Amino acid sequence: MIAQAISWPFLSPLSHTNATSASAQDLAELLRDVTEHQRRKASDWRPDVRARIEEIAVECSVRDWDNYGAQRISEVTKHNAQAFVDLLPPDLPEPQAAADPDGEISLYWDFGPDRMFTASIGESGAISYAGILGKGVKRHGQEPFRGDVAKILVDSVREVSRPR
Amino acid sequence: MWLRFSLTRLGRFLGLDNLSVDVSGSDDFTRFLVHKGHLRRNGVHLSGLLPKYNEQKNRWETSSHRTGGLRSEQIWLFGYLYVESEGRHIRARGIGVVSSVTDLGFGFEVNGKPYPRHADIIGWHDEKHQRQMKALELANRMQREMDPR
Numbered sequence: 001m002i003a004q005a006i007s008w009p010f011l012s013p014l015s016h017t018n019a020t021s022a023s024a025q026d027l028a029e030l031l032r033d034v035t036e037h038q039r040r041k042a043s044d045w046r047p048d049v050r051a052r053i054e055e056i057a058v059e060c061s062v063r064d065w066d067n068y069g070a071q072r073i074s075e076v077t078k079h080n081a082q083a084f085v086d087l088l089p090p091d092l093p094e095p096q097a098a099a100d101p102d103g104e105i106s107l108y109w110d111f112g113p114d115r116m117f118t119a120s121i122g123e124s125g126a127i128s129y130a131g132i133l134g135k136g137v138k139r140h141g142q143e144p145f146r147g148d149v150a151k152i153l154v155d156s157v158r159e160v161s162r163p164r
Numbered sequence: 165m166w167l168r169f170s171l172t173r174l175g176r177f178l179g180l181d182n183l184s185v186d187v188s189g190s191d192d193f194t195r196f197l198v199h200k201g202h203l204r205r206n207g208v209h210l211s212g213l214l215p216k217y218n219e220q221k222n223r224w225e226t227s228s229h230r231t232g233g234l235r236s237e238q239i240w241l242f243g244y245l246y247v248e249s250e251g252r253h254i255r256a257r258g259i260g261v262v263s264s265v266t267d268l269g270f271g272f273e274v275n276g277k278p279y280p281r282h283a284d285i286i287g288w289h290d291e292k293h294q295r296q297m298k299a300l301e302l303a304n305r306m307q308r309e310m311d312p313r
Contacts, residue, residue, distance in 0.1 A: 066199040067252035069216045130296035140297040
């Protein structure tokens with residue numbers, strides 16, 4: 001409780017200690033855990049993307065939201081997209097969220113020309129994905145969404161985001 | 165109606181008086197982008213290219229315009245006059261050449277409706293991931309120009 005109430009940057013120096021007693025070392029380990037937990041929490045983009053999906057669902061809740069005849073985003077699609085985001089590893093790069101004209105919500109990782117990946121989900125829960133993972137390297141397909149994230153999706157995002 | 169208009173001063177300015185029925189691969193085309201989700205960093209988002217389903221024609225299609233022979237200011241004027249409407253505001257335009265469409269296996273159907281320079285990008289697959297893949301490839305080949313207004 002005390003550790004949670006203290007901002008983590010201030011705890012960081014305390015987690016590195018030369019103390020040798022067992023209790024001092026336990027305390028240092030506990031502080032290391034707390035700072036690591038807070039660091040991960042601070043860099044977790046998933047709440048932001050969830051919030052963005054919430055906004056998209058409101059903006060695109062009526063048909064023709066794009067003025068080109070797009071389908072509306074349904075509540076089911078929104079929930080599916082948020083559930084999908086919750087299961088993505090937080091150490092992946094942060095995606096952009098967008099609405100597709102067929103009423104699905106897509107996540108998009110953009111690292112410039114020839115390095116783009118997208119995955120979309122709709123009411124059915126199936127995840128359609130496509131990506132350009134380097135010049136001339138294409139990958140696309142569909143995976144069922146059954147409460148976990150298919151390995152090929154995670155691998156593809158890691159591949160497309162790898163520095164060249 | 166369009167024939168008469170094409171001979172007016174504005175029609176001639178927009179190059180409608182000598183508009184060829186045939187399109188060559190080197191001709192330019194424009195996709196007007198009317199939603200913020202259609203834009204990505206320095207480029208066109210695939211969402212701005214993904215097709216809508218035309219139930220009358222029973223096919224997926226992406227609306228575009230051939231712009232060969234027009235200068236940039238003429239293309240923008242064309243967009244303001246014929247693409248914008250109440251509630252539809254142009255934000256940018258995606259620019260490409262027709263061969264980048266046809267090289268991906270699409271058809272570029274010049275149909276002149278609802279405007280003489282209108283053309284549909286057709287030949288999209290029914291499977292979503294196939295459409296995403298093609299839209300990504302097309303977006304990867306296109307440039308973007310923001311609305312100068």
